[in-house]
Amino acid sequence: xxxxLYLHFPALQLDSLYATHEQHALVIVDxxxxxxxxxxxxxxxxxxxxxxxxxxxxxLCHDLQVHPYKIAIEKEKLAETAHWLYSVTADISLFEPxxxxxxVSNMLSLYKNLEHYWQTLHSHLSLxxxxxxxxxxxxxxxxxxxxxxxxNQIISNxxxxxxxxxxQSLCHTELSVATIEKLRRVxxxxxxxxxxxxxxDLAKRFDLELVNYVGRLTGQLKHPLNFYRPSEAFKHRLExxxxxxxxxxxxxxxxxxxxxxxxxxxxxxxxTHEITLLLHQRDHGDLELTIHSxxxxxxxxxxxxxxQLTVESIKLLAPVQSITLLVKHxxxxxxxxxxxxxxxxxxxxxxxxxxxxxxxxGKQAVQGMHLTExxxxxxxxxxxxxxxxxxxxxxxxxxxxxxxxLPRPQRxxxxxxxxxxxxxxxxxxxxxxxxxxxxxxxxxPNGRWLWIYRTAEKQWFLHGIFS
Amino acid sequence: MDKIIERLxxxxxxxxxxxxxxAIEVTTSGYPELDHKLQGGLxxxxxxxxxTPIGIGEIRLLIPYIKQAINTRLLVFIAPPGIINAEHFFxxxxxxxxxxxxxxxSHQEGLWAAEQCLKSGACHALLHxxxxxxxxxxxxFQIAAETGNCLHFxxxxxxxxxxxxxxxxxxxxxxxxxxxxxxxxxxxxxxxISNFTVDMSTHWPALTxxxxxxxxxAFPSIRTR
Numbered sequence: 001x002x003x004x005l006y007l008h009f010p011a012l013q014l015d016s017l018y019a020t021h022e023q024h025a026l027v028i029v030d031x032x033x034x035x036x037x038x039x040x041x042x043x044x045x046x047x048x049x050x051x052x053x054x055x056x057x058x059x060l061c062h063d064l065q066v067h068p069y070k071i072a073i074e075k076e077k078l079a080e081t082a083h084w085l086y087s088v089t090a091d092i093s094l095f096e097p098x099x100x101x102x103x104v105s106n107m108l109s110l111y112k113n114l115e116h117y118w119q120t121l122h123s124h125l126s127l128x129x130x131x132x133x134x135x136x137x138x139x140x141x142x143x144x145x146x147x148x149x150x151x152n153q154i155i156s157n158x159x160x161x162x163x164x165x166x167x168q169s170l171c172h173t174e175l176s177v178a179t180i181e182k183l184r185r186v187x188x189x190x191x192x193x194x195x196x197x198x199x200x201d202l203a204k205r206f207d208l209e210l211v212n213y214v215g216r217l218t219g220q221l222k223h224p225l226n227f228y229r230p231s232e233a234f235k236h237r238l239e240x241x242x243x244x245x246x247x248x249x250x251x252x253x254x255x256x257x258x259x260x261x262x263x264x265x266x267x268x269x270x271x272t273h274e275i276t277l278l279l280h281q282r283d284h285g286d287l288e289l290t291i292h293s294x295x296x297x298x299x300x301x302x303x304x305x306x307x308q309l310t311v312e313s314i315k316l317l318a319p320v321q322s323i324t325l326l327v328k329h330x331x332x333x334x335x336x337x338x339x340x341x342x343x344x345x346x347x348x349x350x351x352x353x354x355x356x357x358x359x360x361x362g363k364q365a366v367q368g369m370h371l372t373e374x375x376x377x378x379x380x381x382x383x384x385x386x387x388x389x390x391x392x393x394x395x396x397x398x399x400x401x402x403x404x405x406l407p408r409p410q411r412x413x414x415x416x417x418x419x420x421x422x423x424x425x426x427x428x429x430x431x432x433x434x435x436x437x438x439x440x441x442x443x444x445p446n447g448r449w450l451w452i453y454r455t456a457e458k459q460w461f462l463h464g465i466f467s
Numbered sequence: 468m469d470k471i472i473e474r475l476x477x478x479x480x481x482x483x484x485x486x487x488x489x490a491i492e493v494t495t496s497g498y499p500e501l502d503h504k505l506q507g508g509l510x511x512x513x514x515x516x517x518x519t520p521i522g523i524g525e526i527r528l529l530i531p532y533i534k535q536a537i538n539t540r541l542l543v544f545i546a547p548p549g550i551i552n553a554e555h556f557f558x559x560x561x562x563x564x565x566x567x568x569x570x571x572x573s574h575q576e577g578l579w580a581a582e583q584c585l586k587s588g589a590c591h592a593l594l595h596x597x598x599x600x601x602x603x604x605x606x607x608f609q610i611a612a613e614t615g616n617c618l619h620f621x622x623x624x625x626x627x628x629x630x631x632x633x634x635x636x637x638x639x640x641x642x643x644x645x646x647x648x649x650x651x652x653x654x655x656x657x658x659x660i661s662n663f664t665v666d667m668s669t670h671w672p673a674l675t676x677x678x679x680x681x682x683x684x685a686f687p688s689i690r691t692r
Contacts, residue, residue, distance in 0.1 A: 347586070347587065347588060348587040348588060348589050349589060350540075350541050350565075350589040352587075352589075353541070353583065353584065353587040353589045353590070354567070356583055356587075357569065357580055357583060357584075360576070360579065360580075361569065361571060361572070361576055361580060362572075365569060365570050365571060365572065365576075366567065366568075366569055367567065367568045367569075367570070368564065368566065368567055368568075369551065369553045369563055369566055369568065370553065370563060370564060371553045371554065371557050371563055377552070377554070380552075380553065380554050381550065381551070381552055381553035381554065382553075386567045387564065387565075387567075389564050398558050399554060399558060400558070400673055400674075401552055401554040401555040401558060402552060402555060403526045403527070403551070403552055403555040403556070404521075404522075404526075404547060404548065404549030404550065404551065404552060405549055405550040405552045406549055406550070407549070407550060419673070419674075419676070420673055441673065441674070443676075444522075446520065446642065447520075447523050447641070447642020447643070448520060448521070448522030448523055448642070449522055449523070449524065449674050450522065464549070464552065465521060465522040465548075465549060466522060466524065466527070466674055467521060467522055467523075467524070467525055467526040467527065467549075
């Protein structure tokens with residue numbers, strides 16, 4: 001039989017809040033039932049328990065912090081947790097909103113024994129700082145039941161497991177209240193009493209739901225499961241405990257997200273060139289920031305520097321309530337080959353420098369260039385992203401050209417003496433921008449060297465400067 | 468008497484003739500006259516201030532120097548007074564892919580970008596057009612340039628009021644028929660040098676004039692058929 005391990009997270013939403021210290025009593029309240037569903041250690045000290053009304057809790061502790069229960073947050077956090085576990089265990093099934101089922105049997109061929117497997121899993125999971133209960137079982141539902149009760153034992157002995165299971169009361173099962181009530185009326189209140197009746201007998205008296213449940217609990221019926229497959233993209237959301245309106249304070253929570261990103265990329269030997277930051281603002285739309293790194297980076301420290309430069313130049317419309325970090329594309333890491341003996345003293349590679357400049361000044365302010373084969377002077381230089389071209393065309397003839405061109409030719413207004421020319425350029429007929437110009441090199445009386453041209457209409461223009 | 472000398476010395480108001488300056492590492496500028504006057508060439512790192520009108524050959528003066536390392540490190544232009552023409556730099560044998568142009572939105576951003584480039588170690592030379600720099604800017608640039616082993620050329624158009632800045636080398640350029648006439652009012656580890664001419668006719672034969680003044684070609688009159 002297959003051994004399963006179930007992890008039950010009783011306070012997932014509470015644990016996912018960005019809480020730096022446990023000074024404040026924190027509770028998560030289910031808005032429909034108006035009852036407390038999760039509370040932290042400080043709240044517990046004040047005597048607050050799950051299932052209490054909000055009024056009672058507020059009277060026990062005057063500075064209580066209340067957050068509404070949102071199932072979406074738990075689901076998201078659960079998926080993140082599954083993703084985290086994926087690096088140590090293979091078959092993971094999600095039981096939304098707060099449970100994870102792991103197939104242990106297959107993993108035992110990788111780990112020495114159950115003990116070793118659990119140690120690895122436990123130490124890996126403890127990094128997330130989540131509260132959880134766990135239990136093993138020979139069917140998914142049995143493991144789930146024991147975990148929810150809080151058995152917190154990792155055993156593979158079947159007799160012990162069955163014994164544990166039989167002790168449990170029916171109210172911890174996933175059966176509907178009506179079914180439990182029906183069973184209670186015929187005197188069945190524990191699992192052991194329920195399992196004494198054969199499935200065929202149960203089918204005669206009760207509905208299919210109960211038969212299915214019992215069959216799956218004992219492992220007689222197959223339990224269909226969807227196993228978790230990790231996505232290729234990285235997406236994490238961090239709920240902030242306080243609203244942030246000063247962007248300087250964003251660095252700390254951001255570094256938490258970036259550390260997770262570093263772990264994600266490092267494990268896969270990947271780098272990314274672009275991260276997207278979504279700042280969820282109160283009563284406003286999300287503010288989307290894209291941060292680039294020309295070299296491609298995985299280290300959180302470098303991304304943090306780049307993000308801070310980008311964040312400096314933005315303006316918030318409203319305080320930020322939460323942050324999402326997205327990475328859409330990543331690529332394999334190819335380490336930069338560096339010469340051991342070169343004497344470079346600086347701290348950045350050219351690509352890193354470009355990223356830093358782009359982050360602060362904006363992408364359009366930092367330009368590279370490359371040479372095209374267009375004979376028209378305006379088009380022979382093409383602006384491109386820095387360092388994006390590596391080709392080096394060799395087959396151009398030497399032409400005496402000015403080092404600076406005017407953004408657009410201007411009427412020649414000063415007196416000049418022509419030193420060289422003409423050089424006729426009559427070209428560009430193929431794309432509807434033909435030109436016919438005679439270019440001259442000229443010098444002004446005060447010694448400046450200019451590049452001027454005469455059009456077919458005998459008009460003179462200044463086009464460049466031989467700086 | 469000794470006390471006064473000691474005090475002046477502590478306040479760094481006294482200069483001793485016997486004090487030996489550390490030799491500044493220099494690289495050839497590619498122009499023999501300039502190398503001779505500067506005892507070897509341009510410094511390898513630091514800030515070089517160039518007071519010049521635009522268009523007399525101020526970039527051309529630096530091309531042979533820039534050429535020496537452009538294929539391994541970057542050449543950066545900050546706020547140039549026009550579009551950098553790739554054809555020109557390609558014709559000089561530079562790898563245009565290694566050229567980066569920065570158009571900052573403000574002077575402040577330009578200063579920041581210059582400092583980043585200088586200290587990065589990824590740049591060989593930085594050509595920066597800026598009119599109003601102050602002493603503390605130059606001091607920061609000097610430190611950054613030494614960290615990154617980069618030479619920072621600061622271009623300014625001639626201004627009446629010239630403040631003495633703590634630069635490694637300050638040059639005043641003026642046009643000359645054979646090339647450029649240079650005046651060096653200030654340099655580290657040496658005396659000021661008054662006007663001398665750099666002959667550009669070997670590098671730029673088409674952009675110099677022969678000495679005879681009447682070789683100027685008259686403006687061609689429009690021929691009528």
